[in-house]
Amino acid sequence: MVPYTLAIELTPTTLRRLIDCVHADRYAEALEPDRFTLTEMVAHLADWEDLFLDRMRLAHEAPGSTVVVYDEGERAVEKHYSTRDLQHELDVFENRRRDTMDFLNGLSEEEWSKSFLHPQRGPLTIRDQVTMLLGHDLYHLEQASQYLR
Template structure:
């Protein structure tokens, strides 16, 4: 589990490197009408992280908790991601990750095997859940890189 926790712990640094020095124009650039700009991706990552912490902590503390899917597009629209201050959310993401790392590092093998039930994905262990959110961040960093490339190509 040490490698998994280390990957989780390094997430904020990987995200910071991906967005370091980006102009406001690039942060707001959408490669297509139905795609998100980098600013929305970063705010989404923070909102997803809040959900991740809730799920992880409930798996650790409660017997077989139930989780529900959330609609990221509805959150982005209804919470008006475009008008929000991305730097606040970036700081919150860092704090959320930093708060969870010591908890994860202190878990036993039995804790990692504890489960919760997702209303669409079924039963998930804590290990699977943490891995999902590590990969979730990685996928969005790839999306950020694609946006940066598309922006450079259209110039």
């Protein structure tokens, strides 16, 4: 177990509380030119949660396997993030994060060290992936908080 799994477990709840403070008219508003809108960001989180979990499962089941690298901007266009329903995507994210937590909570201490190979970053353990997931969550929670201004 990694001590900060509680933080990633709470991300969907924290994100929902932030979004509840934002008027729906602002969901498609771009606050910065090269960042997702709130709707796109939530769709991104829902979509990438499966990718993160799939990578960790691969490390667990076939250590040393190479993962596919995706371009998040291309994926956003291909998956039509901008047309998604934010509340639905938030529900999807919550459910997928629950799956991630179920997987992580079932790991032994030794299993946290199993790894996969990322073509750009090199070998990453499940522990490394969770660390990256936490950073990813914080980045997007900060982004969502900008809509509170």
